Amino acid sequence: MKFLLDNWFLVLAALVSGGLLLWPMLSRGVGGSAVSSAEAVRLINREKGVLIDVSEPAEYAAGHVMGARNIPFGSLEGAKNLPTNKALPLILVCATGARAGRAVGVLKKLGYENVQSLAGGLAAWREANLPVEKA
Template sequence: MSFLIENWVPALMALVSGAMLLWPALQRGAQGAAISPTEAVRLINREKAVVIDVCEPGEYAAGHVSGARSVPLATLQEAKGLPSNKALPLIVVCASGARATRAVGVLRKAGYANAQALAGGLKAWREANLPVESGGKGA
């Protein structure tokens, strides 16, 4: 104890730097596993992640992430468009990210442990200048 009292400045610096290192991990946990568009692209390219768009059919037809499967949030629990391999990473997208976050909870309860919402939704995807398709009915 006397060591800490005599060396309070270095001890405080160590405590603060440790907290700064942990902060990003704590933030990710608080966001409900939301990932950035850059991280989503990495998952798609390296881990064969499947993109699930939970927007309504009209929103999906107006524009969606290239290659995304359309599974509206209201039909998610009985949807046939989900992959049978529940170990695959899923990236869940909606217009802004709010519905996607709710959908991640539904998917995790259904056994898709690697489901993650796209932070900022399709808006963030477009702002990152990533490919968007129009039309189609989805998968």
Template sequence: MNFLLENWILVLAAVSSGAMLLWPALVRSSQGAALSPAQAVQLINREKAVLIDVCEPNEFAAAHVAGARNIPLASLEGHKSLPSNKTLPVVLICQSGARAGRAAATLRKLGYEKAQVLGGGMKSWRDANLPVEKSAA
């Protein structure tokens, strides 16, 4: 006990550094970590997850995940193509994952508690050699 009192600065530094190391993990767990392509496929197959591509229509036409619905990020709120069952898992996809992250936050505010992002976006999907479609021009 005497050591703690005499070296309170060291103890404070140790506690502070430990808190800083744990903070990113706590934030990630509250927001839901990004899914790998394999995890996304498991959600689709096991829990009937809905795939939503939040890219612009021209990006969606160029290439998208097979079976995905296109709902651009700007028109996401209140879109008629959103699943009516808010308990279904929703996997959000974009080119890199950035727009999908914003879309997931929006959907969680709307009550879709299982809205998750495909980490790495279309690039990670392609890198995993998973099916990609192109829309007719």
């Protein structure tokens, strides 16, 4: 105990560094995972991945990933236009990736097995010079 009291700054540094190492895993949401733009393209082309934009309709109309379905985050649980095959890879997109990360947990609770968010969202997709369209 004396060691801990005498070296409180070392203990604090160890706790902070441990927290920083765990932060990316904790900030993804419940069981969520994020894929890069390149990995999303691979999933779409090779594994018939489905892009779902969880942005609000006005955001979707302003610009979205080409070929993405719009199912707003608030209506995911009752959405009828989700794929019936729950094993298909789903890539969720929003403006920054934050809403999509939360939506991963919602869809996993609905039984979808292979759900991921696009890391960085639409901004990262545009940065990679991938196609964007307006409604």
